[in-house]
Each structure stands twice: as C-alpha cells, then as structure tokens.
Amino acid sequence: MAVSVNGKGQRVWALRNRRQQLLRWAAWFGGTAVFVYCWQFISDATTWFFVWDAPRIAGDILGRAMPPRWSYIDQLWLPLWDTLNIATLGTVIALIMAVPVAFMAARNTTPHKVLFRWPALLIIVSSRSINSLIWALLLVAIIGPGVLAGTIAIALRSIGFCAKLLYEAIEEIDPRQVEAITATGASRWQVMTYAIVPQIMPSFAGISVFRWDINIRESTVLGLVGAGGIGLQMQASLNILAWPQVALILIIIFIAVLISEWVSAKVRGAII
Amino acid sequence: MTLTAPSLQRQWKKPPFIANPWLRWGLILGGSLYLVLAIASIDVNWARVYEGLERGWKFILAFSQPDFFSRSRDIVEGMEESIIMTVTSTVAGVIISIPIGLGAARNIAPLPVYLICRAIIAISRALHEIIIAILMVAIFGFGPLAGFITLSFATIGFLSKLLAEDIESMDRVQAEAIRATGASWLQWINYGVQPQVMPRLIGLSIYRLDINFRESAILGLVGAGGIGATLNTAFDRYEFDTAAAILILIIGIVMALEYGSGFIRARVQ
Numbered sequence: 001m002a003v004s005v006n007g008k009g010q011r012v013w014a015l016r017n018r019r020q021q022l023l024r025w026a027a028w029f030g031g032t033a034v035f036v037y038c039w040q041f042i043s044d045a046t047t048w049f050f051v052w053d054a055p056r057i058a059g060d061i062l063g064r065a066m067p068p069r070w071s072y073i074d075q076l077w078l079p080l081w082d083t084l085n086i087a088t089l090g091t092v093i094a095l096i097m098a099v100p101v102a103f104m105a106a107r108n109t110t111p112h113k114v115l116f117r118w119p120a121l122l123i124i125v126s127s128r129s130i131n132s133l134i135w136a137l138l139l140v141a142i143i144g145p146g147v148l149a150g151t152i153a154i155a156l157r158s159i160g161f162c163a164k165l166l167y168e169a170i171e172e173i174d175p176r177q178v179e180a181i182t183a184t185g186a187s188r189w190q191v192m193t194y195a196i197v198p199q200i201m202p203s204f205a206g207i208s209v210f211r212w213d214i215n216i217r218e219s220t221v222l223g224l225v226g227a228g229g230i231g232l233q234m235q236a237s238l239n240i241l242a243w244p245q246v247a248l249i250l251i252i253i254f255i256a257v258l259i260s261e262w263v264s265a266k267v268r269g270a271i272i
Numbered sequence: 273m274t275l276t277a278p279s280l281q282r283q284w285k286k287p288p289f290i291a292n293p294w295l296r297w298g299l300i301l302g303g304s305l306y307l308v309l310a311i312a313s314i315d316v317n318w319a320r321v322y323e324g325l326e327r328g329w330k331f332i333l334a335f336s337q338p339d340f341f342s343r344s345r346d347i348v349e350g351m352e353e354s355i356i357m358t359v360t361s362t363v364a365g366v367i368i369s370i371p372i373g374l375g376a377a378r379n380i381a382p383l384p385v386y387l388i389c390r391a392i393i394a395i396s397r398a399l400h401e402i403i404i405a406i407l408m409v410a411i412f413g414f415g416p417l418a419g420f421i422t423l424s425f426a427t428i429g430f431l432s433k434l435l436a437e438d439i440e441s442m443d444r445v446q447a448e449a450i451r452a453t454g455a456s457w458l459q460w461i462n463y464g465v466q467p468q469v470m471p472r473l474i475g476l477s478i479y480r481l482d483i484n485f486r487e488s489a490i491l492g493l494v495g496a497g498g499i500g501a502t503l504n505t506a507f508d509r510y511e512f513d514t515a516a517a518i519l520i521l522i523i524g525i526v527m528a529l530e531y532g533s534g535f536i537r538a539r540v541q
Contacts, residue, residue: 129526
C-alpha cells in the first residue's frame, strides 16, 4: 500500500507510490513531447492562411451544395446497382478463398505448422494491411478500369479479414465433438463436415454479413480511382464542381450505408 | 416416443442450417437469381484483361526485387508524413472521443445529449475516410492537416461508439458505491466509471492507431498527405518495383504495430 506523509508528519493513503508516480510522469512527458514534435511538423506543412479562411470556404461550399439536385437521382440507380454488386460479389469471392486459408491457418486443422500455417498467415496479414483503394489502384493499372477491378479489389482486401476471424472461430471449437466423430471411424473429410463445419457455421454467416456491410461502405469510394460504382459519379461531379450533385450522392451513400448496417445487424441478431 | 419399425429404417440426415424450409429455399433461390443478374450486368473487356495479365505478372515479379533506393527520398518523406499524421490524429481523436463516448452512453447522458452524440457517431461511421478527406482538402487546402482532421474524425466515430457500448454494459454497483460517498459528477466518472472501461479504452486506442496508419496510406490519393501520393505516382508511371517496395514497407509496419499492440493489450487486460 502506497502512503505519503503530510505536513504534520502523518501518513496518508495515496493511490501510487513515488516510483509509480515518477514513471507515469515520465510516460506522459514523453508522450506529450512526441505529440508536440509531430504537431510542429504538420503545422510547418500547412498554409495557415487557408485554415483561417476555412469557415468561410466551408460556408461557401455548403451554400453552393444546398439544395441537392434531386433530379440527378435518375442517373444514380445504375451506379448504385454496380456498387451493390461490387460489394456482394467481392464478399462472395473473398469467402470462397478465405475458407481454405482459414483452415490452413487454424492451429487445430492445419496440415502442417510451418509449411501451410505460415504462408496462410502471410496471406492474411498482407491482405489486411493493404487498403481496398490501393488494391483497386493496382488492379485498374493491370486489368483496366471498371466494375471487375473493383470487385477483385474488394475480394482481395476481404480475404484477410474473413480468414482471420474464421480461423479464430475454428481454433475455439469444442474438441470433444471432433473426438466423438473421429471415434466413429470417420475420415478426415467426414470429420470436417460433421464435427467442424456445424460448429463454425454461425460465426461464418455472421462474419460474411459483417464484412458485406463494411464492403458496401468501401465500394462507394472505389470509383474515385476508376473501379466502378457510385464513386465514379462523385468523381465526375467533383471535377466539374457540381456541388448540388455531390450533396445528393453523399445523402444516397449515407442512406445506403445505414440500410446495409441495419440489414447486417438484423441478420446477425437472428443468428445469435 | 415409441420406436416403430419405419422410423428405424429411416436414415439420419444432417439438420439444415436454416430450419424454416420456406426461408431456406427462398434464400437459395433469391441468392442464385441475384448472382446471375449481378454477374450478367458486369461487362468485362476481356482483351484488356488479357493484355493486363502480363503487367500483373511483372508486378508480382517486382516483389522479388523491390526498389527501395531510386526514390528513397520520396518514400522516406511520405512514410514520415504518414506516421506523424497517424500519431497526432490518434491522440486528438482519443481525446475528443472520450466526452462524445460519455455523451453517447444512455445510462450516463440525458436524452438530448445522447441523440446529438449518436448523430455525430453515425455520420462519422457512414462516410468513408476518403470522402471526408476530399471535403477537408477542399476546405483546408492540400497537405497533412487535411489528413489529420480526416483521421481524427474517423477515430471519433469508431472509438466513441465502442466506448459508449462499454460504458452501457458496465457494472452499476461500483458506480453507485462511488455516488453513495457523495462524489460530484466528475468524481463519479473518474472513480466509478473510468476504472471499469480504461483497459478496453487503451486496447481500442492502440488498435485504432493501427487502423489509422493503414488509412493514412490512401489519403495521399486525394492530396491529404502521406505515402499514398508516392504510391499513386509509382502506379501511374508503372514503376512496379518502387510500388512493391512501398507496399512491403506498409505491410512490415502494420505487422510490427499489430505485434506491439497485441503485446500491450495482453499486458493491460
């Protein structure tokens, strides 16, 4: 128990002893120093005149954007359909590829700890660290602009996410069920279908809907690099400074994301 | 139940995942119909894809000999900017998201405050970082400040939501005990609520640091600072060896961050 001594020489309760206090103080000091140094860098790289002017500019843009150009919505249905397709097909492709990766990465199902598990973990980490926009940028350079590039970009980004959550679910299964099925003399594949798959099915469904929800959000911006969807319309509107159209697109994206979040929450609620 | 002869001859079948047959077949039919329609509506220029395969192969080959040096100055500057934006925006985002998280917890905040805070969270979560970055670049001009504001705003939505959920599911007994001692509101938050949510808050902040770094890599595409601008230029000029070097650096830093954050989270919790 830490104590400190007050002016009259009495011992009083204190939360931390001297050493802990000093350590905390040093950590806070170091952290603040790093933050101030970093802020200095940003401050140097900023034209402060623009920042002081920002409220006026923001008001100006808002003034131009209101009211949104509602009639423009006729041209948005097709891009919205494309956006939905990019997200859904991307998720489906990702799930198909994530399943074998997850089984290779899970400690209890991997065929070999080094030969199969490590490559699987490498696939997961590379897919997770690279943003879908970067994948889209790369794929647009390779296979040309369009919905296909967007779909593959979403798929590549989602493999890591789905495989990671799935392999964690596989590692948490109840081993007794696997043993029971093995004891009946089942083959490796039969153990898989009758002992492992039924246990991970709920989390598999949950993961796929969860990722689908995230992918809707991501696919709305892929068009900015030419990979199809409603982002293309946004880029076009931004280029001609048609702020009322941008406002409408932002509202549509907001509604679409809210709907997808609602659907995903409902489905996950039904599973669990 | 009595076992009769016919039931003994029946073979056991695996129970289906979705019990209701109408829902099951409806989902299967609807899903296949949608897939057919969706795949049919994608028009692919196969000639262009075929041409691209060679470039794709070149890109994969580039990973075996990444070029860190010929553009090393651009890479170092971009990385420095990305890391600095990540650190500052995470700190600012965490500081701002604590009051908003408190406001968005229904068991602490009154209804009007709750609704305002939830609205801020909804907007921040619905709009992708890059959209916010475009608006911020339009308002604040090019440079890392726009990226900093974007990432801070995105951090607020993520962290406040999870913090609010954590506060809503906290143990009421401890908080009431503090209140019974006659503590003021601030003391109540500090001694009754804060100790319960602190470990998770630290864990989430570190996780967000990790996410912010990954996101900072794309903000450069719209001029909001960071490594993204360098990467974009490398792709545009088909300098796949430089692009591969940048991607390898990003993967390396993310792996290091993930390992470090796992270590800290294990110690805190």
